[in-house]
Amino acid sequence: MAEEEPKKVTETVTAVSEPAFSPKAPAAKPVPAADFVPQEKPLAGPPPALPSPAPVEEKPEDSKALVPVSPNAVLARVETEKRMSLIKAWEEAEKCKVENKAEKKLSSIGSWENNKKAVVEAELKKMEEQLEKKKAQYVELMKNKIAQIHKQAEEKRAMIEARRGEEVLKAEELAAKYRATGTAPKKLFGFI
Numbered sequence: 001m002a003e004e005e006p007k008k009v010t011e012t013v014t015a016v017s018e019p020a021f022s023p024k025a026p027a028a029k030p031v032p033a034a035d036f037v038p039q040e041k042p043l044a045g046p047p048p049a050l051p052s053p054a055p056v057e058e059k060p061e062d063s064k065a066l067v068p069v070s071p072n073a074v075l076a077r078v079e080t081e082k083r084m085s086l087i088k089a090w091e092e093a094e095k096c097k098v099e100n101k102a103e104k105k106l107s108s109i110g111s112w113e114n115n116k117k118a119v120v121e122a123e124l125k126k127m128e129e130q131l132e133k134k135k136a137q138y139v140e141l142m143k144n145k146i147a148q149i150h151k152q153a154e155e156k157r158a159m160i161e162a163r164r165g166e167e168v169l170k171a172e173e174l175a176a177k178y179r180a181t182g183t184a185p186k187k188l189f190g191f192i
Helices: 071-181
Strands: none
Touching: none
8 A cells, every 4th residue: 555645724713811710809798687597607618619610712613714725625625534434334344254154164164074974973873783793603603503502402411311211221120130040249339
């Protein structure tokens, strides 16, 4: 921007001198004795003196009529005001652009963040589903193993029951044979 040179404007002011305001002491009026009321005297001393009012200068209401202004000064002032208003409008427009740009970037960052969060959450959900599926598979596998172990145990129990039945039957047959022959077994409870 270009530097502005100070403009000199000559002003002619006519000062109207008014007499200074001087308060006059009021004349002492005689007070009738019936209306006279004695007043108490203050303890501190005489009352403080009031400041005298400053003289007031009156300015004429039409001050432009007394100030001669050149047309070039008026045009220069209008140009300056115009330039200042353009600068202010430009500044407001630039601020608005900056605010809009920042809002747009913040909005894009917010949408980017939401998008990334959605992707991660979808991936997490997919992993959870896979884990649930694997868990179900492992549960099924473990149930199958448990069923297989139970089946093997039942088979072993059945074999033991069958062997016990065979051995009991064998012992009964031997006992019947010994009874029929009248002979005693050679091993009696493993002691003989």
